[in-house]
Amino acid sequence: MPDNAYDPETFRALGHRAVDALADHLAQVQGGTPPVLPWREPPESLRAWPADFTRGGGADPMHLIARVLEGSHHLQHPRYVGHQCSAPLPLTALLGMVADLLNNGTAVYEMGPVSTAMERSLVQWFSGLAGYDPARAGGVLTHGGSAGNLTALLAARQASTPYDVWEEGYRAPMDLCLLASDQTHYSVRRSAQVLGLGGRNVIAVPTDERFRMRPEALEAALDEAEARGRRVLAVVGSAGSTATGAIDPLEDIAAICEARGVWFHVDGAHSGAFLVSDRLRPRLAGIGRAHSLVIDAHKMLMMPSLATAVLFRDEGHSFETFSQQASYLFDRSARQEWYNLAHRTLECTKRFLSLDLYVALQVLGTDYFARYLESRVDLASWFADAIEARPGWELAVRPEGNIVCFRAGGGGDAFQSAAREAIVREGSFHLVKTQLRGRTWLRTTLINPLTTRDDLTALMDRLDRPGTP
Ligand SMILES: Cc1ncc(COP(=O)(O)O)c(C=O)c1O
Incomplete structure (x- = not known):
């Protein structure tokens, strides 16, 4: 074991660099620079992370952290509108360190x-x-x-x-x-x-x-x-x-x-x-x-x-x-x-x-959480109106919360699935799909506090692009 694995000063120095890397990553992702999901086929991902551990170790943790950040799904990206997984408050990442250390x-x-x-x-x-x-x-x-x-x-x-x-x-x-x-x-x-x-x-x-x-x-x-x-x-x-x-x-x-x-x-x-x-x-x-x-x-x-x-x-x-x-x-x-x-x-x-x-x-404070919840529910309501206003589009049901299911104009089940797959793979948005009463619907969860009406308008425009998927 390296002599410094439990050394507080080594931890302090690495910690500063790790937090800097996370803050830079957050700035990039929240600014919408990288793809929401850098899509790789599963075998390719597995090849990138082999169990090639050596007796002596020696890998650079910052290099590994950088690779993890680059290759992962970016839930803080404002165009992440997929599953019910939160874009966690950055504060919680620091608390995660506290919890893990204790x-x-x-x-x-x-x-x-x-x-x-x-x-x-x-x-x-x-x-x-x-x-x-x-x-x-x-x-x-x-x-x-x-x-x-x-x-x-x-x-x-x-x-x-x-x-x-x-x-x-x-x-x-x-x-x-x-x-x-x-x-x-x-x-x-x-x-x-x-x-x-x-x-x-x-x-x-x-x-x-x-x-x-x-x-x-x-x-x-x-x-x-x-x-x-x-x-x-x-x-x-x-x-x-x-x-x-x-x-x-x-x-x-x-x-x-x-x-x-x-x-x-x-x-x-x-x-x-x-x-x-x-x-x-x-x-x-x-x-x-x-x-x-x-x-x-x-x-x-x-x-x-x-x-x-x-x-x-x-x-x-x-x-x-x-x-x-x-x-x-x-x-x-x-x-x-x-x-x-x-x-x-x-x-x-x-x-x-x-x-x-x-x-x-x-x-x-509790008001912060209340305003967040209300803003996501209001955005879902706005999105539902916008979907209903688009020619050829269909809304599954008026949302009771922040989940919105819809079908884009232009095609049936196969079209909806193919359009979603193309969008996820290109990394412009992350949305999912679901089956309701035997039909395929695109499904969005407006859970990220940074997602705006502009992001959703861009999603609709992308789905309306001539020749979609
Ligand atoms: C309604 C409902 N119940 C339970 C669960 C399961 O929760 P977890 O993923 O935390 O196990 C989910 C997950 O999406 C859910 O939507």
Whole structure:
């Protein structure tokens, strides 16, 4: 090992150069100079990053950092309008250094006193915004929305099974099912599969013309489940859905679930962040009636991957999720300690997940986040109007958030796909596509705070260019 690997002065010198490189990169990317995605075929990328490690090492870290920056996908580019991945606040890159250096994994309190406290405060803050009673509510942060949905649904299973399914496994016959709309993110179905329900026992509830769960269809699906002697693990509502950002009628779903004593989980991975804005919060009316709720900070709160809040209206349920004990980590009698988080998560060691959001909220204030959210939703609304005004173009649905799906004029499914592929490969924009009711739609998520109307006009002009793709 080189003598200086743990030398503070070597770290200081390299750190200054690395931050300079990142700041230069940011200036270039935010100015729109490099391609959004420097497209390379997968084998070419693999050839560029071989496992050619030597016994003595000796590579220049700055050279490697420069190559990583050049070859990566540039989410800070204002013309990145693709998946629901944020252009993280640059401040969080510095906090990432802090988190990595400290390595205070949050499984037990003594391994992360600050991270544990920050996590608790964030979770209680989110709970209050959702309308939960802070004295009863609580939860955890997980590495992403998929893990978050699974964590919540594990608790739902424990609550909706009249025996200790965690210890015993399923008693025959396994009679549980899960209800979610036909627009639900695949992590919900996957959670049910991980839970041993089988994908076939996830019942898709039909949606309306705006891709929102139809309450009367939910009633019918619940009636049918009951008639067949099926127990319902949970009903999952989306806020909003992945494809279009549709927000299910949470108030109606909550009322139905309450009347039948069924667990109501809201997958708010994308639009749950709207709770931070007074103007947008009413779009989530009813969310406070859910038993559990997931919000991804790495989607609509400008955080890097990953930080998901998993909230329970009654925190006790979150301790029931994992009743397994690891006696060398914590004392069995102390199950309800909020500060030993591994009681309640899939993970043992976690990253310092709370640091970025906690510090960013302290530094920038909640209004900053509210204005960001509102600006992206307003831009989506403007974009929808512009699409509707273009001859031959089609809008899938008026956006309820910042996701806009459309078809450019000029051709059918094959045209839309080919145009997208050409644009992604040339690196002028990054957008994605989705299938809705059997047709191919171009899909944009207006998540980058730097994306403007001019960028979107340029995208439309590019798609209207004679001879597109
Ligand atoms: C609605 C919804 N739920 C859950 C997820 C999964 O979140 P993650 O990618 O953080 O695992 C996504 C991801 O796009 C999503 O859109």
